[in-house]
Amino acid sequence: MISQERLKEIARHWAVTETLRRGYACEPRLTAFPGGWVVWSPRQAGGPVPEPGSGETVIIDRDTGALTVVPGLPPQVAMSRYTGPGPAAQAAYPAMPLPTPPPGAVGTMPPPMPPLPPTTSVADPLSLTPGPPPPNAVVTSSPFGPPRLPADEQARRANALAAQLARLGGPATPALPQVVATLEVVGRTFQALGHTADTEPVHHPAVMRALAAIPPAGRTRGAHRHPDLIVVSKALFELGGAEHTDTAWAARQLAGATLRLHLLREGTASDNPAPAAACHTCGTVLVSLGLPGELPRDLVRPEPPQRNAVGRAALRSITAEAVAATIAVPGVRHRLPALPFLIDLLEPYAPFHPVLQSQPGAAQRVESFTLDEWTREQTADTLGDLAERLGAPLFPIGGEAGGLHSIIAVDERHRVFAVDHAGAWYLGPTLDDAVQTLLIGRSTPRVRATGTW
Numbered sequence: 001m002i003s004q005e006r007l008k009e010i011a012r013h014w015a016v017t018e019t020l021r022r023g024y025a026c027e028p029r030l031t032a033f034p035g036g037w038v039v040w041s042p043r044q045a046g047g048p049v050p051e052p053g054s055g056e057t058v059i060i061d062r063d064t065g066a067l068t069v070v071p072g073l074p075p076q077v078a079m080s081r082y083t084g085p086g087p088a089a090q091a092a093y094p095a096m097p098l099p100t101p102p103p104g105a106v107g108t109m110p111p112p113m114p115p116l117p118p119t120t121s122v123a124d125p126l127s128l129t130p131g132p133p134p135p136n137a138v139v140t141s142s143p144f145g146p147p148r149l150p151a152d153e154q155a156r157r158a159n160a161l162a163a164q165l166a167r168l169g170g171p172a173t174p175a176l177p178q179v180v181a182t183l184e185v186v187g188r189t190f191q192a193l194g195h196t197a198d199t200e201p202v203h204h205p206a207v208m209r210a211l212a213a214i215p216p217a218g219r220t221r222g223a224h225r226h227p228d229l230i231v232v233s234k235a236l237f238e239l240g241g242a243e244h245t246d247t248a249w250a251a252r253q254l255a256g257a258t259l260r261l262h263l264l265r266e267g268t269a270s271d272n273p274a275p276a277a278a279c280h281t282c283g284t285v286l287v288s289l290g291l292p293g294e295l296p297r298d299l300v301r302p303e304p305p306q307r308n309a310v311g312r313a314a315l316r317s318i319t320a321e322a323v324a325a326t327i328a329v330p331g332v333r334h335r336l337p338a339l340p341f342l343i344d345l346l347e348p349y350a351p352f353h354p355v356l357q358s359q360p361g362a363a364q365r366v367e368s369f370t371l372d373e374w375t376r377e378q379t380a381d382t383l384g385d386l387a388e389r390l391g392a393p394l395f396p397i398g399g400e401a402g403g404l405h406s407i408i409a410v411d412e413r414h415r416v417f418a419v420d421h422a423g424a425w426y427l428g429p430t431l432d433d434a435v436q437t438l439l440i441g442r443s444t445p446r447v448r449a450t451g452t453w
Contacts, residue, residue: 002065007037010067013321014039014058025314033079036062040075061085145325146378149267158332158381160270168193176382177265177405179276179421181227183235185257190238192231194421198448201225204236206250210285218360220367220403221444222422223281228261232289251290259291263405263421266331267378279403280358280365299368301357301439315350319343319373322351326375326396334384337393339412345431346373346397358402361441367402369438371431383409386417386424389451397431400438408434417447426453 011028026041039058057078059068066085175196183190195201239253261276283296327336352372375396383394398408406420416427416434424447427434445453
């Protein structure tokens with residue numbers, strides 16, 4: 001029998017997810033039926049009628065606590081079709097076509113469940129400290145946090161990632177996220193990682209010439225440390241030494257070559273990495289050296305979209321839920337901190353703040369980024385390793401696209417950093433300063449092994 005506290009937890013998480021989806025605060029309701037409970041929320045008074053099938057309806061099994069998530073059916077219909085947890089239950093809820101509800105069900109919500117009896121421990125929705133799972137609860141991933149892995153599987157993946165990076169010539173303590181570049185040319189295979197050491201990478205003269213053709217203000221941060229340029233330099237050194245310097249010679253050597261990029265992040269299986277993208281600068285250099293592809297284009301930042309009119313209380317609740325769910329997922333070696341100012345810091349950007357751009361900046365190229373406390377990936381070990389260098393704990397608050405694949409994080413002193421496959425970078429003393437740096441392309445110093453920049 002599922003516990004009362006677990007019922008409250010499920011209903012609370014469903015409510016904040018629906019608040020994001022609908023754009024107004026959704027108050028959860030639980031209605032009991034013989035198979036369990038259905039979670040729903042009344043329609044906003046005077047608000048628009050939701051489209052049929054929009055949103056989600058959640059069924060909680062009475063015996064096991066298992067969740068069945070189906071398209072947004074009326075609660076009465078969802079209850080009448082429920083056959084129990086498992087594949088059979090999912091099959092009973094086809095997304096299309098929608099079933100015909102029984103007479104009187106359309107536009108009629110079932111009555112709310114009577115108040116749940118008090119429990120000895122009630123989770124505070126604004127608390128930043130996640131409590132232990134309630135008794136008899138099935139531990140599932142929060143809709144806000146990254147997926148939880150069993151401790152043994154998490155350790156296995158961490159060891160496999162470390163072994164793979166070591167085979168590729170990574171440092172003794174390999175840093176994540178990382179990108180693996182694999183270049184196949186004239187029957188030979190070359191591989192490289194991003195360069196995260198304090199030393200500067202050594203590139204082939206032809207690569208250096210192609211890089212120099214791009215003005216500094218148009219170069220992506222740390223592009224010369226990216227593995228796609230490093231692997232091409234490695235191949236050109238092997239194929240002809242350093243005496244050839246022009247790009248036409250390099251293009252002849254790389255004729256027919258194929259380049260693949262794969263992203264390795266904390267918690268991912270090393271045998272199933274996600275594909276990665278080249279940054280604007282690397283893409284430009286690779287095409288100029290004869291590799292297949294089109295020259296990347298600039299993207300002028302459009303006007304930011306207007307935010308939905310979600311109340312401040314709802315935004316704070318969403319932010320608190322997302323932060324708590326992220327903190328609840330530990331790494332193998334570290335845990336994320338509960339920084340007391342996170343709700344106030346992130347609320348102006350909640351639920352997320354995307355910026356689409358790719359163009360030359362003041363000192364370096366500006367690329368797309370998102371401020372988003374709804375972190376979907378594990379970061380505790382990645383940021384914990386950097387925190388040891390900085391002497392201050394870090395919490396993830398977003399990321400960068402455009403081939404940077406970075407994690408944006410804030411430390412307990414409000415300083416903001418970016419961690420990518422070329423190292424860690426200091427963005428500014430506050431989040432407002434960091435946002436301006438990302439928007440206008442101010443210079444971002446690299447964090448050295450000593451934790452200074």
